[in-house]
Amino acid sequence: MPERNVIRSIMVETPSKPGNLGRVATAIGSVGGDIGDIVTVQIGPFTTMRDITVHCENEEQLHAVIDAIQSLGGGIRVRTVSDDVLRAHEGGKIHMKSKMDIRSLADLRQVYTPGVANVCRVIQEDPEKARIYTSIGNTVAIVTDGTAILGLGDIGPVAGMPVMEGKAALFDRFAGISGVPILLNTKDPDEIVRTVKTISPGFGGILLEDIGSPHCFEVEDRLKEELDIPVMHDDQHGTAVVTLAAVISACRCAGVDLKEAVVGQVGLGAAGLAICRMFLAYGVQRVHGVDLNEDAKKRLAAYGGEPLNSLEELMQTCDIVISTTGVPGLIKPEMIREGQVILALSNPKPEIEPEDALKAGAGFAADGRSVNNVLGFPGIFRGVLNAGAKRITHEMLVVAAEAIADCTRDGELVPHPLNPKVHREVARAVEEVAGRGL
Numbered sequence: 001m002p003e004r005n006v007i008r009s010i011m012v013e014t015p016s017k018p019g020n021l022g023r024v025a026t027a028i029g030s031v032g033g034d035i036g037d038i039v040t041v042q043i044g045p046f047t048t049m050r051d052i053t054v055h056c057e058n059e060e061q062l063h064a065v066i067d068a069i070q071s072l073g074g075g076i077r078v079r080t081v082s083d084d085v086l087r088a089h090e091g092g093k094i095h096m097k098s099k100m101d102i103r104s105l106a107d108l109r110q111v112y113t114p115g116v117a118n119v120c121r122v123i124q125e126d127p128e129k130a131r132i133y134t135s136i137g138n139t140v141a142i143v144t145d146g147t148a149i150l151g152l153g154d155i156g157p158v159a160g161m162p163v164m165e166g167k168a169a170l171f172d173r174f175a176g177i178s179g180v181p182i183l184l185n186t187k188d189p190d191e192i193v194r195t196v197k198t199i200s201p202g203f204g205g206i207l208l209e210d211i212g213s214p215h216c217f218e219v220e221d222r223l224k225e226e227l228d229i230p231v232m233h234d235d236q237h238g239t240a241v242v243t244l245a246a247v248i249s250a251c252r253c254a255g256v257d258l259k260e261a262v263v264g265q266v267g268l269g270a271a272g273l274a275i276c277r278m279f280l281a282y283g284v285q286r287v288h289g290v291d292l293n294e295d296a297k298k299r300l301a302a303y304g305g306e307p308l309n310s311l312e313e314l315m316q317t318c319d320i321v322i323s324t325t326g327v328p329g330l331i332k333p334e335m336i337r338e339g340q341v342i343l344a345l346s347n348p349k350p351e352i353e354p355e356d357a358l359k360a361g362a363g364f365a366a367d368g369r370s371v372n373n374v375l376g377f378p379g380i381f382r383g384v385l386n387a388g389a390k391r392i393t394h395e396m397l398v399v400a401a402e403a404i405a406d407c408t409r410d411g412e413l414v415p416h417p418l419n420p421k422v423h424r425e426v427a428r429a430v431e432e433v434a435g436r437g438l
């Protein structure tokens, strides 16, 4: 099936006579539009209005759909075309809510002053009690400077807010954690570190998100060093965890020893370098990488990986290829070797569509919609927050990856993110390791 990323609601007016809806549906299908929901908005004596959701491959096809409906004539008209995804974002996706009901004066005095004063004193005397009497221990800051938002690049923190709200929604849904987006109006590592440290007392953990390389490495290292709460750059380690899980599943399926496989990483930025480090630390002997940037290749070499000179060479050399460049269509079908594992993880569009990779001979293929750090970060933070751990270690990341792989059904690379078991199992595995370290 081709990608259908353009989803629109088309309000269509037809004369109230049988057969007109069929004509509209045929017109949409004739140019390749795929119909989703149809909602009848109004049936009048003369005309009927219906909101038809149409999925298209691109804007050109959407225009062809609209033209096909308009050209039916006989009183059939397109009234409006609206973007459901945009509409769903109106007012944002998250909201801070009180857990307490405030109906009486007594409630008010408990929630707020004067009752709250004693709670403050209890925490003042023993700061550890903040874990019991505040939401701090269940709240994670989702911090971005907007420099690497998905594969869209440096679009700024405010334009990146829908992604941060999305991560907060996922934290809530899959781990019951309150995620609070923090948008930083600076790209300067010193200022980022200073600001995050300054606001850190209000949080049980810090999730760094969509902070570009190379400054993300310094920012994360310093915050880990200087804070005594868990800090994780999701694009680095969340992605590495899920990638390792997918590759473990592929190797189990193919009966291959991962440690003997040759792994190739295309793009050695935040995600790519962390993936290489994860595979090397897991015991994979040969990890190759390519990047347009020479410094990125030097960083790989410093961790024990082997940079190559071209994408073509990497595709020829490696059994498992992972790409995180943000460049759609970078991997061409003719580059694929028979039986190769291809994980084209860039969002919002992969380096090669999984269907095309499989058609070209890949043994397994997936993109960033399924092999996505949503499978990792909620459970990882649930686990460390439950354990009261001060840091996220490599061992915790490995057990998280193994837990994801163990929840994967035969023939698939990763579990479905809506399967609650996977988040529970990741949290359990991480908490167990974290608990041992306390």
Ligand SMILES: NC(=O)C1=CN([C@@H]2O[C@H](COP(=O)(O)OP(=O)(O)OC[C@H]3O[C@@H](n4cnc5c(N)ncnc54)[C@H](O)[C@@H]3O)[C@@H](O)[C@H]2O)C=CC1
Residues within 6 Å of the ligand: 148, 149, 150, 151, 152, 210, 211, 212, 213, 234, 235, 236, 239, 242, 266, 267, 268, 269, 270, 271, 272, 290, 291, 292, 293, 296, 323, 324, 325, 326, 327, 330, 345, 346, 347, 348, 367, 368, 369, 371, 372, 373, 374
């Ligand atoms: N599926 C998932 O869970 C995740 C996917 N990603 C995706 O990975 C992509 C990169 O994200 P980050 O690593 O955070 O960005 P980044 O900006 O840190 O890294 C991108 C790297 O790709 C390199 N690159 C660009 N064009 C290239 C080319 N033609 N050949 C070789 N290297 C090239 C750049 O030089 C840079 O080092 C984005 O599209 C993002 O959406 C990132 C995190 C998680």
Ligand SMILES: CC(=O)C(=O)O
Residues within 6 Å of the ligand: 149, 150, 151, 210, 234, 235, 346, 347, 368, 372, 373, 374
């Ligand atoms: C999934 C994610 O974090 C990214 O594409 O940046």
Ligand SMILES: [Mg+2]
Residues within 6 Å of the ligand: 150, 209, 210, 234, 235
């Ligand atoms: Mg990201």
